[in-house]
Amino acid sequence: MINLKSIRIAVDFDGTIVEHDYPGIGKEMLFSFQTLKELEKLGARLILWTFRNGKELEEAVEFCRKNGLEFYAVNRNYPEEVFDETISRKIDADIYIDDKNLGGFPGWSEVWQILVPFDLHQQEMEKQIAAARKNSLRRLFGRKDKQNED
Ligand SMILES: [Mg+2]
Numbered sequence: 304m305i306n307l308k309s310i311r312i313a314v315d316f317d318g319t320i321v322e323h324d325y326p327g328i329g330k331e332m333l334f335s336f337q338t339l340k341e342l343e344k345l346g347a348r349l350i351l352w353t354f355r356n357g358k359e360l361e362e363a364v365e366f367c368r369k370n371g372l373e374f375y376a377v378n379r380n381y382p383e384e385v386f387d388e389t390i391s392r393k394i395d396a397d398i399y400i401d402d403k404n405l406g407g408f409p410g411w412s413e414v415w416q417i418l419v420p421f422d423l424h425q426q427e428m429e430k431q432i433a434a435a436r437k438n439s440l441r442r443l444f445g446r447k448d449k450q451n452e453d
Contacts, residue, residue, distance in 0.1 A: 305418055307345040311375075311396040313352035314339065316363045318402035326359050328366050334411035336370045341427075342418065348375040352394050352401075 314320060320339070322329030343349055351374045355363050364377055376382050380395050398418070402408035409417075416424075 305398075305420070307342060307347045307418065309346055309348060310398065311348045311350060311394075312342065312398045312400060313350045313394045313396035315399075315401040315403070316351060316353040316355060319400060319408060320367065323402075325355075328362060331370065332411060334415070336367075336372055338411040338415050339372055341415070343372075345419070345423070350375055350380070350394055350396060351377045352396070352399070353378065 317323050317325045317329070319332065320335045321331055324330075339349055349372070351364065351367070353360065353363060356378070360377070364374070367374065376384070378394075379386065380390075384390070400408075400414060419427075
C-alpha cells in the first residue's frame with residue numbers, strides 16, 4: 304500500500320496528461336485531470352516533468368491550470384529551486400508517470416487503481432453513492448414542490 308501523504312509524483316505532459324500533439328496541446332487523456340486532482344487531495348505533490356520549455360511549457364502549465372490543476376513545481380524539485388551544475392537533471396520523485404515507461408502508459412484508471420488503496424476506493428464509492436442519493440431526493444422533492452405550485 305502506498306502512502307500518498309506528501310509523496311512526490313513526477314508527471315509527463317505530452318502523451319500522458321494530454322494526447323500527443325506537440326508543439327500543440329492534444330486532447331485530455333481520459334481521466335487525467337480528475338485522477339491528478341484526486342491524488343493531490345490525498346496529499347501527493349505533483350511535479351510537471353516534461354521536455355517542454357519556454358512558450359510551449361507555459362502553454363502546458365496554463366492548460367492544466369484552466370483544467371483546475373496547479374503543480375507543486377514545474378521541471379524542478381521544489382518551486383524555489385534554481386538549476387545549476389550541482390543539481391541533477393533528474394527530478395527526485397517517488398513515482399514517475401510517463402507514457403514512455405517500459406510497457407507503455409497504462410491509462411489513468413490503472414494509475415488510480417495502483418496508487419489508491421482499496422479502502423479509499425470504498426470510501427470514495429460510498430461518497431458518490433451518498434451524493435447520488437441526495438441528488439435524486441432533491442430532484443424528487445424539487446418536482447413535488449413544482450407540482451404543488453401548479
Ligand atoms: Mg510523453
